[in-house]
Amino acid sequence: xxxxxxxxxxxxxxxxxxxxxxxxxxxxxxxxxxxxxxxxxxxxxxxxxxxxxxxxxxxxxxxxxxxxxxxxxxxxxxxxxxxxxxxxxxxxxxxxxxxxxxxxxxxxxxxxxxxxxxxxxxxxxxxxxxxxxxxxxxxxxxxxxxxxxxxxxxxxxxxxxxxxxxxxxxxxxxxxxxxxxxxxxxxxxxxxxxxxxxxxxxxxxxxxxxxxxxxxxxxxxxxxxxxx
Numbered sequence: 001x002x003x004x005x006x007x008x009x010x011x012x013x014x015x016x017x018x019x020x021x022x023x024x025x026x027x028x029x030x031x032x033x034x035x036x037x038x039x040x041x042x043x044x045x046x047x048x049x050x051x052x053x054x055x056x057x058x059x060x061x062x063x064x065x066x067x068x069x070x071x072x073x074x075x076x077x078x079x080x081x082x083x084x085x086x087x088x089x090x091x092x093x094x095x096x097x098x099x100x101x102x103x104x105x106x107x108x109x110x111x112x113x114x115x116x117x118x119x120x121x122x123x124x125x126x127x128x129x130x131x132x133x134x135x136x137x138x139x140x141x142x143x144x145x146x147x148x149x150x151x152x153x154x155x156x157x158x159x160x161x162x163x164x165x166x167x168x169x170x171x172x173x174x175x176x177x178x179x180x181x182x183x184x185x186x187x188x189x190x191x192x193x194x195x196x197x198x199x200x201x202x203x204x205x206x207x208x209x210x211x212x213x214x215x216x217x218x219x220x221x222x223x224x225x226x227x228x
Contacts, residue, residue: 009035009113012060016084019129027123034116040106047090048103055117056134057087062110066090066141067103067186076152076189078102079144088138091117152189161198162226164188165208169217178214 009032014020023031037060040046046064047054057064064081066089081087081104089102124131151160164187168177177184181199185192199215202208207223209216217223 008032009037012058012113016058016086017133019127019133022127022129023123027127030119031115031123034119036114036116038112038114040110040112042106042108044106046104046106046110046112047087048101053117054090054104054114056091056115056120057081057104058113058115059083059085059087060111060113063107064104064110064112065107065187067105068101069103074189074191075186076148077187078148079141080107086137087141088134089141091120091134148189157190157194158198158201159226160188160190161195161202162223165215165217166220166224166227169220175218175220176211176214176216180213184215 010028013028013031020028040062046057059081061083063083064087065077066079066081066087067075067077069075087104090104120130120134124134151163155163161184164184165177168179169175172178179187181195182192185195188195199208199210202223203210205222207217207219209218
């Protein structure tokens with residue numbers, strides 16, 4: 001993590017925080033004064049490695065990945081965060097109902113605002129709009145988590161992989177998913193060998209072309225039909 005000089009967060013928070021105009025000037029000052037800008041290199045841990053309550057993580061640039069670790073060390077990706085997103089599941093000391101461990105890593109060089117959990121917790125107690133925002137944001141992330149669990153528990157693997165590849169195309173455009181098989185396995189909570197076998201099958205069916213460090217979708221319509 002690279003700590004930065006605290007720039008003016010007001011313009012950013014005014015744009016992305018719906019409760020901003022409900023804060024007093026003192027509350028706005030406290031929020032910005034307790035916010036730490038930071039840069040993370042690709043692969044850096046942002047939250048979870050040391051067991052501390054990091055606080056709310058606001059993504060300014062780049063992307064982050066939130067995941068859980070199984071007892072045998074397998075990673076299960078819960079959701080990903082992009083510019084303008086905020087992670088409240090890293091603020092277990094703010095929302096007491098968060099009782100499971102979540103890890104957050106930088107997928108690429110990323111800029112974030114780390115909001116002090118103590119100050120954010122105090123603002124939540126003082127201002128119902130802040131509290132509602134925190135609970136609403138956490139609820140949205142819980143929905144992402146439940147969708148991930150639903151896929152793992154109830155969806156066939158070919159459908160899960162097809163859903164993931166189509167979702168990646170919709171996020172990034174083009175016809176290529178620039179992720180290794182190891183990365184794909186982490187994102188969908190599987191093993192690289194399983195991903196490799198299914199991609200080989202997709203390739204034999206003319207749906208994809210497996211590249212070095214990526215997958216090119218050659219028949220998006222047929223691949224998309226597997227997601228229904």
